[in-house]
Amino acid sequence: MSSDRQRIPLRIAGKRAYVWDVDDIATIRAQYRLCGVLTGTLPHLSQQNAFLGVPLVLMPEEVALLLEIDAAVLIDDPKSHIQPTMPELQRWNAGQQESIRAQVAFTETKSARESANAGRAMSEDALRKRKEREERKKAEASRLAEIAARSDGDLLALSEPTPAQAPPIHSDPAVSAAGNQTEPLSSIPYAVVVSAPSSSFEWYNPSGRFYSSLEDARAAGVWDYPSTLEERARCGVFSGLWKQGFFMGGGIKFGGDYLVYPGDPLRYHSHFAASVLVSPISALRPMEIVAHGRLGTATKKAHLLCGWDDEKQEVSYLSIEWAGFG
Amino acid sequence: MSLITPSSRPKGPFKGGARRNDNNRIYANPLPLLFIEPPRSRVTSILGLLGLSLTHIENPHCEGVFDPTTRSVWVSNIDHSMLLWRRGFFGKGDLSRSEPSWLARQLNNRKMGGKQLTSEEITARRRAERKQFKLDRAAAIAAVHEEAEVIFETEGKVIRPALSGPAIPSAATWKPAPKPEEPPATPLIEDEELEEEPIEDVEHLQLTLQEAFLLLWNLDCLTVLDPQSMTPMSLKQIWIAFQVAHLPPRLPSQPTQKPQLQYDNPFLINFVVYHHYRSLGWVVKGGIKFCVDYLLYKRGPVFHHAEFALVVIPVYEDPEDQQVSVTNLQNASPFAWSWLSTINRVNSQVQKTLILVYVTIPARSRLPESILESPACLAHYSVREVILRRFIPARMRD
Numbered sequence: 104m105s106s107d108r109q110r111i112p113l114r115i116a117g118k119r120a121y122v123w124d125v126d127d128i129a130t131i132r133a134q135y136r137l138c139g140v141l142t143g144t145l146p147h148l149s150q151q152n153a154f155l156g157v158p159l160v161l162m163p164e165e166v167a168l169l170l171e172i173d174a175a176v177l178i179d180d181p182k183s184h185i186q187p188t189m190p191e192l193q194r195w196n197a198g199q200q201e202s203i204r205a206q207v208a209f210t211e212t213k214s215a216r217e218s219a220n221a222g223r224a225m226s227e228d229a230l231r232k233r234k235e236r237e238e239r240k241k242a243e244a245s246r247l248a249e250i251a252a253r254s255d256g257d258l259l260a261l262s263e264p265t266p267a268q269a270p271p272i273h274s275d276p277a278v279s280a281a282g283n284q285t286e287p288l289s290s291i292p293y294a295v296v297v298s299a300p301s302s303s304f305e306w307y308n309p310s311g312r313f314y315s316s317l318e319d320a321r322a323a324g325v326w327d328y329p330s331t332l333e334e335r336a337r338c339g340v341f342s343g344l345w346k347q348g349f350f351m352g353g354g355i356k357f358g359g360d361y362l363v364y365p366g367d368p369l370r371y372h373s374h375f376a377a378s379v380l381v382s383p384i385s386a387l388r389p390m391e392i393v394a395h396g397r398l399g400t401a402t403k404k405a406h407l408l409c410g411w412d413d414e415k416q417e418v419s420y421l422s423i424e425w426a427g428f429g
Numbered sequence: 430m431s432l433i434t435p436s437s438r439p440k441g442p443f444k445g446g447a448r449r450n451d452n453n454r455i456y457a458n459p460l461p462l463l464f465i466e467p468p469r470s471r472v473t474s475i476l477g478l479l480g481l482s483l484t485h486i487e488n489p490h491c492e493g494v495f496d497p498t499t500r501s502v503w504v505s506n507i508d509h510s511m512l513l514w515r516r517g518f519f520g521k522g523d524l525s526r527s528e529p530s531w532l533a534r535q536l537n538n539r540k541m542g543g544k545q546l547t548s549e550e551i552t553a554r555r556r557a558e559r560k561q562f563k564l565d566r567a568a569a570i571a572a573v574h575e576e577a578e579v580i581f582e583t584e585g586k587v588i589r590p591a592l593s594g595p596a597i598p599s600a601a602t603w604k605p606a607p608k609p610e611e612p613p614a615t616p617l618i619e620d621e622e623l624e625e626e627p628i629e630d631v632e633h634l635q636l637t638l639q640e641a642f643l644l645l646w647n648l649d650c651l652t653v654l655d656p657q658s659m660t661p662m663s664l665k666q667i668w669i670a671f672q673v674a675h676l677p678p679r680l681p682s683q684p685t686q687k688p689q690l691q692y693d694n695p696f697l698i699n700f701v702v703y704h705h706y707r708s709l710g711w712v713v714k715g716g717i718k719f720c721v722d723y724l725l726y727k728r729g730p731v732f733h734h735a736e737f738a739l740v741v742i743p744v745y746e747d748p749e750d751q752q753v754s755v756t757n758l759q760n761a762s763p764f765a766w767s768w769l770s771t772i773n774r775v776n777s778q779v780q781k782t783l784i785l786v787y788v789t790i791p792a793r794s795r796l797p798e799s800i801l802e803s804p805a806c807l808a809h810y811s812v813r814e815v816i817l818r819r820f821i822p823a824r825m826r827d
Contacts, residue, residue, distance in 0.1 A: 152823070355766070355767050355770060356770070356774075357774075358767060358768075358770065358771030358774065358775075359767075360767070388759070389717065390717065390720045390721075391720070391768075393717060393718060393719070393720040394720035394768075394771050394772055394775050395771070397719070397720065397775050397778075398771055398774055398775050398778075401775075401778055
């Protein structure tokens with residue numbers, strides 16, 4: 104690999120590594136065969152449990168591996184957000200207003216076009232009926248509003264169309280005041296877009312908060328995985344399997360620490376459920392062999408016991424399968 | 430006369446109902462003790478009014494030898510072992526999966542015919558068939574691939590070979606090939622041999638210490654012999670010996686030292702659980718094959734599959750007792766979430782409900798040490814149950 108190749112920025116917050124850039128996610132997956140887990144929501148999907156979006160959260164083992172192969176750099180993300188200056192905030196606010204105006208203008212032209220189209224498509228009779236319907240609805244709504252106003256004055260305030268809430272950075276009263284001054288008077292709803300990568304903010308400055316080695320990051324208190332024997336064992340097993348060309352995912356669903364895939368998990372089922380043992384001679388209860396043998400075989404996987412030898416920095420593998428089963 | 434028949438089932442092809450009736454007859458009694466009602470008469474009904482009964486208890490009085498190394502009691506008398514198995518499903522044959530059927534299998538092998546199979550033989554045959562099916566399927570897939578290759582070479586057409594289809598057997602359609610008829614000459618010779626040298630039954634029934642103690646203490650139908658002297662042991666001797674069997678062996682230098690009895694002895698905890706569920710009418714068997722401690726059967730393994738799987742979790746009333754304990758009790762310290770999810774998944778795959786059985790171990794500080802020398806200490810243990818089920822929001826909406 105070329106020496107000038109870009110290291111992937113991993114943004115660390117609360118000892119977790121996030122990747123916000125879609126291209127970085129693609130590189131991590133395609134080039135480094137690491138999957139991580141997407142944890143962000145996708146607002147356009149009706150269900151928020153099947154498909155998720157940015158940010159990608161990496162397993163700590165994946166972060167340690169990327170550091171080991173000099174492919175990534177850790178960024179202390181919370182500290183990279185510096186208190187913005189007034190001009191910066193004003194520029195940001197202008198950008199927001201611009202986006203809102205564009206949305207409102209788009210919606211207005213769209214609805215104008217639609218109503219024009221609707222008029223052309225409908226007959227006189229249909230138009231008349233539609234008008235009647237709308238009037239009926241309006242009367243009903245005003246009647247309900249009156250009832251509501253009588254029972255509770257607050258409800259009336261709520262029922263008035265309000266624009267979506269202003270952006271979440273409102274700690275500074277000057278900012279919110281500036282926001283209110285230029286707020287468009289239109290009642291058309293709009294969305295407030297908060298861009299995902301922090302790097303799009305003018306006041307975001309990670310320089311000086313890059314850590315390209317585990318030692319540096321640990322000294323700065325940003326990242327300390329692996330620090331215990333168990334964590335070292337997990338990292339050793341993970342990189343051992345990764346170096347053999349496997350893809351790894353979390354394996355708790357199948358009673359292991361990792362699921363081991365022969366290729367990209369989107370294309371292949373996993374062949375193994377791997378569990379990490381902190382020593383190649385650590386004790387194993389017979390029940391564990393039964394459980395892993397049963398669960399692995401029932402899900403068409405072999406269970407892989409990975410014993411980490413901390414002195415030799417080696418992994419020994421042993422697979423279990425239920426003989427004469429199914 | 431031996432209770433065991435050359436095959437575990439009487440002759441002839443059996444339909445489900447007939448076999449059920451058969452099982453109902455063989456396994457009619459849930460416990461080794463039989464309650465014999467006298468014929469109804471005026472006397473019995475008058476006595477019944479007075480709360481007295483002439484019911485007479487028939488106690489079979491079986492005999493077994495304590496074996497400390499395997500932590501079990503061996504019942505070698507075939508009448509006794511069959512009785513303990515058929516009345517309450519106690520123990521397991523040391524050469525069989527459950528019912529001591531080794532002799533029956535041997536006789537069956539000699540007799541040939543192979544029509545009446547023991548459960549072990551059925552399993553072996555099913556596994557062989559399954560293996561053959563996989564081989565057949567692999568061969569069929571390979572053949573389809575080859576055909577596609579040939580078509581590509583000769584006609585230049587690309588055919589994507591299918592992994593399923595009419596040419597490839599599936600688990601639902603595959604049938605084992607009919608076996609060729611075996612020449613009848615050999616079995617005849619074997620039949621003659623059979624009469625010459627009868628097979629000696631080398632199998633014994635193994636009772637776990639919990640089972641043995643329930644039989645001898647609660648039901649009084651088992652005598653346990655000392656392995657050295659082959660004389661009956663007293664209740665107190667048995668009680669101590671069963672606990673000591675779980676302790677690390679004593680050093681030969683201090684043979685007279687008093688055994689270190691503790692409330693967290695595995696025998697005590699297992700017996701508390703075993704006794705609890707036996708008293709509630711369940712048939713309790715070991716659950717190692719589903720990576721749990723016990724399985725609960727309604728009536729018995731021949732009638733139903735196990736409904737519940739038990740995980741025994743000892744809880745120290747006084748956490749300090751755990752620090753000074755000599756036994757490293759399984760599950761006494763909380764196990765990992767991944768292990769819980771593993772055992773739960775294994776058991777939900779086989780349609781069993783997982784029960785966590787919490788056994789509270791009484792604190793050493795509040796009870797005198799001497800109470801451990803008799804079963805009276807069992808009164809201080811308590812059992813709590815937690816039923817565990819995995820909740821899947823997407824699938825359990827209604």
